[in-house]
Amino acid sequence: MTVPLSASLEDYLEAIFHVIREKGEVRPGDIAERLGVSGASVTGALRSLAGRNLITYTPYGEIGLTSAGRSAAGDVVRRHEVLRDFFVKVLAVEQSHADQAACRMEHSVSRDILEKFVRFVEFIDLCPRGGKLWLEGFSRKCDYGRDHGQCETCVSEAMEKVRKTAVSKEEGKRMKLRDLKPGERGKVSSIGPGTPAVRRMVEMGVTRGTLVEVERVAPLGDPVEIKVMGYHLSLRRDEAEGIEVERI
Amino acid sequence: MKSRLTVALAGNPNSGKTTIFNGLTGARQHVGNYPGVTVERKEGTLRYGDTEMTVVDLPGTYSLTAYSVEELVARNFIIEEKPDVVVDIIDASNLERNLYLAVQLMELGTPLVLCFNMSDMAAAKGLSFDQEKLSRFFGAPIVNTIGHKGEGLKELLARVEEVARRGVQGPVSEIGYGREIEAELKTLVRLLEEENQIPEGYSPRWLALKLLENDREVGALVSSPAIRAQVEKSAKRLRGILGEDPETAIAAGRYGFISGACQEAAVSSVESRHSYSDKIDSVVTNRVLGIPLFLALMFLVFHLTFTVGDPLMGLIETGFGWLGDVVGGLWPEGSGSLLRSLLVDGIIGGVGGVVVFLPNILLLFLAISILEDSGYMARAAFIMDRLMHRIGLHGKSFIPMLIGFGCTVPAIMATRTLENRRDRLTTMMVAPLMSCGARLPIYSLIIPAFFPGNWHAPLLWIIYVTGIVLAILAAKLLRSTVLKGESAPFVMELPPYRMPTLKGVLIHMWERAGIYLKKAGTVILGVSVLLWALTTFPRPSEADTARFDAAREEILAGGHAEEEELLEQVDFREAEAALRHSWAGRIGVMMEPVIRPMGFDWRIGTALIGAFAAKEVFVAQLGIVYSVGEADEDSDSLRDKLRENYSPLAALSIMLFNLVSAPCMATIAVTRRESNSWGWALLQLGGLTVLAWVVSTVVFQGGVLLNLGI
Incomplete structure (x- = not known):
């Protein structure tokens, strides 16, 4: 990609991707409905996307993603999902709320930051000191503001897990x-x-x-x-x- | 009890369905097409006791979704035409995957008989089944058969009749898809019932399931916006919970049911990891040996088709020549009878032109049938897919393209192995660019006439390669314009190797050859007569005839020593004059402004009209227009004439035009037949003609500009 896409064009691309995934085909009406915009602005956006060779589009014809378009859309969708998952899984934010926030943030997160983000989430998942229990501890803290000193049990549990994962890591990949x-x-x-x-x-x-x-x-x-x-x-x-x- | 039953045969490709069909119906078969699509519909009849059964061979499918035409055709046949019984042919040695279709048939609620075919292979693999239990799971009787030996067919018919008599019995077990999906199904069923959206003949649960599976056909049946909204909502919810698309989860549910049933009812005593089939594959698709072996096999097919076929072609040609002589001999010598000319030159010549390809076609399809039935064809596609995928085609496109070097007609018919319509049409459109055997005489006439000896082989090579390059470009162009879209996924079974049966191979071969004879034959015959008329009418004026007669008399009166020769020359001149006077000659003259840029004159134009009937006619027509009489590719007198009249550059241009333009009318007729539309046939004709004109013009004019070849 030469010129970065504007936030709104990214939204259009994302919408096309989702509609195709759900329905198998996409009409301008579907996009308008999904994004809550007018038909005229959809047409404009489609022209502009077609101009960048991201979609195939002729008036009244079938709309389809080109391979460049598919990878660009996949990129946006991934950013959205990574952000949303972080909000839901790590911060325990409610799903719809997380979606909204992800929608707004996805356009401004650069590829670099995103990669770090993904790694961080993976890290939390995999690191013996992180994982589910650790996250649960965090949500308890959010919910009850408790701050109990059960650190010793926690650490010994973590050590146990390290031993287990060391074995299973060899097996499954x-x-x-x-x-x-x-x-x-x-x-x-x-x-x-x-x-x-x-x-x-x-x-x-x-x-x-x-x-x-x-x-x-x-x-x-x-x-x-x-x-x-x-x-x-x-x-x-x-x-x-x-x-x-x-x-x- | 009905005394007439309709029985549909369903089953996976490679399950031996066709063998069972052939075994049941023998030669009493009828091949047609399903309305509106190019899917073959095979039907046969048989008598069982007092019952007459019509057996319909549904297209071989793995599933019943709406994503492929074959599956849709099979599904719609079952839903709309309601066969009395559906027999699902199952490859018992590959039970789990084959049962996937059975599960879907069961869900359709159709009266079902499961036919465990190749039960000998299953036994050899160490598989045994508790058939009673399996039969209860699927609510259908199970029959063991060995298709290629014809074993078990009697029992199959008995079960079919029994099921037809009692209909679907009792509560067939229902597949549970898990709590989440079931909840959504329930909501949808309720909504469907409330909104009264259940078309005749459909079960509400099946409809709901298909809606969740995002089935376009079924989606179109349901118009209520409330239901559509609910489907979208349900799908979204399921995607959130299950982390995969509902259709993926539903397929997994079906496989779950199957593996549950198999765990309870199937016993595998040995796990055969490396069968003989694997051993063959480790050689045939080997990284090093794979491609050379493939090319060697293709060479063999070629050799069989064209080397063994040629003497037979010669025989047929001689036969038709003899017939022409006999019929012609009914008239006095030198008679100008129109009827004689129509019979001999038009009809016998035209029919001969069609029938002459028959040995080639039979042999080629014999070879293809053997390769297909043995399982090698799938490997050939596997080996060549990478290459073909790059130019927007499918692995299976390779075989037709290769056959195109022999003859375009069977090449286009060989595209039948391609399932995806876009892939198939693209292959059909570009196959004529593979320089066919009938064009070879043109090159071998012209190249020695104009070019020095050390140029011969490289020039021939350049011509063939030009064809290949143009085919690649044309395929790319088609795939990015009229035939835009994803090519078919290469998710393909590599079936175990099997010994083809003689009966199966012969039936396979004859089906295709018969279609060629019947359908292409009628069109070709018509065009032959038309071309005959073009080269015959209007007849030479009386003055002309009188002039040549006078010339003849003069020679006879003169009592020359070379009387015979001189008379022959007069005959040639007369034929030339007649051709020039005919419509073909006039069209040739009229075409001159159009063909001039390529360096052609009216004589070439007239010969090209003949060449449209078949490319090999080009040489003979040139012989007529240059008054050298019977000409073939070795004719030196014709070469002299050509050298006098054209430059080497024009000669190259002539060869290129013949390379690129449509090979013959049979090609167009077969394309029309195989694509089921005149549109594609005419696009092929027009596209190739325009391309040929452009290529020849560019080469000729470019050469003139560069001062070459004059």
Whole structure:
């Protein structure tokens, strides 16, 4: 991207992304309704987005995201989700409230800050001194203003956890299905938004919790052949983007 | 009890459905299309006791969503035409995935029989089932069959009749989708009932489920805004709670039901991790060997099609030549009878032109059927996908393109293996740019006539490569304009290798060849007669005829030693004059302003009109316009004439035009038939003609500017 998008254009892009995800197709009316703006401003925004090659748009024609548009929209959506998750999970803010705040903040957060943010949230999740208990402690403090000195038990609990996670870290490792190498096996842990390819994979049995094994890669490097439920399935790496596995 | 039953066969691709269908109906089959789409509809009839059964072979699908035409066609057939029984053919050696379709059929509430096919393979794999239990889970009887041996078909028919007689029995088990989804389903069902939005023949729970699954077809059935709003709300809520799209969660629910059922009722005694199929694959799709093996196999297919086919083609040609002579011999020698000309040159020549491709087509489809039925075709697509995906096509597009080097007609028919319409149309549109065998005589006539020996091979290579490059560019152009959109995902099963059965392969082959003969044949015949008329009418004026007759008499009277030769020359001159006088000749002359920029004159124009019938006719037509009589690609007298009249640059331009323009009318007819629309056929014709004109003009004018080749 050369020129950064304005906040409102980012909102439009985000709306298009969501509507396509929910309905499979998008009309100007859907966008207007979602954002609470007039049809005329939608048309203007669509033209401007099309001008930047982020969407395909002809009046009365189908609106679709280009691959650049999809990645830009994905970017905005991710920023939104990271912020919202932080508000909900860490700060224990109510969902709708968190959404509103995320909506306003998402445009001004730079990529750098966002990366740090993600890492911080992960850090809290993973760090033995952080985690759920620690967060619960924080919300207790918010709710009751209590400040009790139970630090010793807390520390010993944390130490116990360190030992456990050290073991499980060896075993399970989250990664993308596309990065699994031939001969490696994994258990599907999450499935991203339903592109036609992902939807098809799910119907072919790649559901959460299923074991998959990468059998081989085509001579030219793509697609890959995986084994699932005892049969062989081939898929392109890019199309398996949204599927995450725990390597076994 | 009805004495006529409609039975629909459903099942996954590669489940052996076609083998069962062939086994049930034998040769009593009828192939058509579903209205409005290019999905094949196969029907057959059989008698079982007093009952006459019509068996409909539904397209092979993994699921019943609205995302692919095949699935939609299968689903709509079941909902709208209400077959008395649906038989789901299941590959018993791959039970879980195959049961996914069975679960959806069960949810549709249709009378169902489960046919566990390839039960021998399942047994060999160490799988055994508690069929009674499974049968109870699915509320449907289970029959074991071995399709390629025809075992179990009698019992299958008995169960079909039984189910038809008693209908769906008792409460079929319902799949529980978990608390959250069930709650939303309940809300939706209530709303659907309240708003009276349940179309005839649909179950409310199924409707609600499909709405949650974001099914466009079903969404269009429900017009109430309140329901739509509720669906959106429910989907959003579920997405929040479950962390995945509702359709993903619902699919997972179905697989949950299946794995539950299988855990209770299926026993696997050994886990066979490396079957023979894996062993074959480790060689065939090997990183190093994969591509060379693939190319070698393709070469073999080519060889079979065109080398073994050629003598047969020659035989057919001779046969039609003989027939033409016999029919022609009914008239006295030298008779100008119109009827004779129509029969011999128009109809026999035209029909011959169609039938002559038959050996090629039969052999090619024999090879393709074997590759397909054995499971190799999926691997070929797997190997080539990366390359083809780059130019906006699908792995499966490679085979048709390759066949295009032999003959475009079977190449276009071979696009049937592509499921996605956009991918298929793009492949069809660009396949003619692969320089076909019929164009070769043109190159081998012209290249030696104009270019020194060490140029021959590189020039031929350049021409072929030009075709390939243009095909890539054209594919890219089409994919970014009229055929814009995502290409089909490459989520494809690589089925285990299997020994193809003779019966299956032959039926497969004959189906396709029959379609070619029937449909393309009628159009080609019509155009042949039209082209005949163009080159025959208007007939030469009486004055002309008299002039040539006088010339003949003069020679006869003179008593020359080379009498024969001189007479022949008069005949050639007469033929030339007649052609120039005909509509084709006049059109050639009229076209001159248009073809002049490419360096062509009216003679080339006239030959091009003939070349539209088939490219190999081009050489023969040039022979006529240059009065050298019967000409073929080795004719030196024709080469001399050409050298006198054209520059090497114009010669290159002629070859390029023939390379790019539509190969023959059969191609256009087959495109029309395969795309089911004249629009695409005409776009192909027009697009290729315009492209050919542009390429030739640019080359010729560019060459003239640079002072080359004169």
